[in-house]
Amino acid sequence: MNNFLFFDSLPSTNSYAKEHIHELSDHSLIFAAKQTSGRGRQGKEWIAPEGNLSMSLVYKNQSGDVSLYPLFCALAVCRTLFRLTGKNPQIKWPNDILFEKKKICGILCESIIFSSQIHIICGIGINVNTDENGFQKAELPYAASLKMLFGREFSLTEIAKVISQEMDSVLKEFNLHGFSNLKQDYEHQLFNKGRHVQVIYQQKTISATCLGIADNGNLLCDCDGEIISVNSGEASVRGLYGYL
Numbered sequence: 001m002n003n004f005l006f007f008d009s010l011p012s013t014n015s016y017a018k019e020h021i022h023e024l025s026d027h028s029l030i031f032a033a034k035q036t037s038g039r040g041r042q043g044k045e046w047i048a049p050e051g052n053l054s055m056s057l058v059y060k061n062q063s064g065d066v067s068l069y070p071l072f073c074a075l076a077v078c079r080t081l082f083r084l085t086g087k088n089p090q091i092k093w094p095n096d097i098l099f100e101k102k103k104i105c106g107i108l109c110e111s112i113i114f115s116s117q118i119h120i121i122c123g124i125g126i127n128v129n130t131d132e133n134g135f136q137k138a139e140l141p142y143a144a145s146l147k148m149l150f151g152r153e154f155s156l157t158e159i160a161k162v163i164s165q166e167m168d169s170v171l172k173e174f175n176l177h178g179f180s181n182l183k184q185d186y187e188h189q190l191f192n193k194g195r196h197v198q199v200i201y202q203q204k205t206i207s208a209t210c211l212g213i214a215d216n217g218n219l220l221c222d223c224d225g226e227i228i229s230v231n232s233g234e235a236s237v238r239g240l241y242g243y244l
């Protein structure tokens with residue numbers, strides 16, 4: 001088992017990992033039963049009502065292209081949720097996880113660079129045992145929890161441990177065989193594929209059709225016959241009528 005650090009409460013598991021990166025061993029799992037200042041993508045706050053899973057996985061001294069980690073995490077979460085529920089979730093690029101068109105999980109991957117060393121922190125927030133009124137209060141209409149969809153509670157620590165195992169197996173697969181099989185698996189679950197999307201880039205909105213993903217994890221879209229490659233750090237993607 002990877003090094004498992006359990007906290008009753010933390011401001012943010014990702015911030016903890018960043019602040020303690022030198023003390024943490026490779027493949028550490030940081031788990032907080034309660035997270036009080038969670039951070040989301042694009043500088044947004046991440047609200048975790050009671051019953052949510054908040055965790056970060058730490059991968060130290062990684063080399064090469066780290067842009068695929070958000071996609072690796074999405075796959076590890078999908079495989080975990082399939083193991084636990086028997087149902088395949090979908091992925092809204094780059095790494096929102098959906099069940100029945102509702103957001104179940106958000107992922108925030110961050111890297112810390114010290115000269116030639118790159119450490120990656122993969123933050124994962126899953127709506128697990130949250131009640132519907134938790135989302136209503138937080139005004140999150142696109143969110144749902146596993147409990148709302150499957151009618152039962154799940155163990156937060158068990159999910160965290162399975163994600164950590166699945167992440168190990170995704171990384172092993174990548175190191176042995178490269179990205180092609182994982183890419184197929186990812187695209188198979190990609191909600192956006194074949195759909196009309198709006199790419200929001202530098203305050204401009206471009207309408208396009210999603211074709212799939214590139215080898216570097218960018219989203220490939222057809223915009224009036226021109227193929228554009230969208231980077232998740234620079235642009236966001238929405239459906240025609242809002243989140244989806």
Ligand code: BTN
Binds near residue numbers: 046108126
């Ligand atoms: C998003 O969808 O915007 C990403 C949300 C990521 C939330 C998780 S919860 C655990 C980890 N710690 C944080 O502060 N954020 C991530």
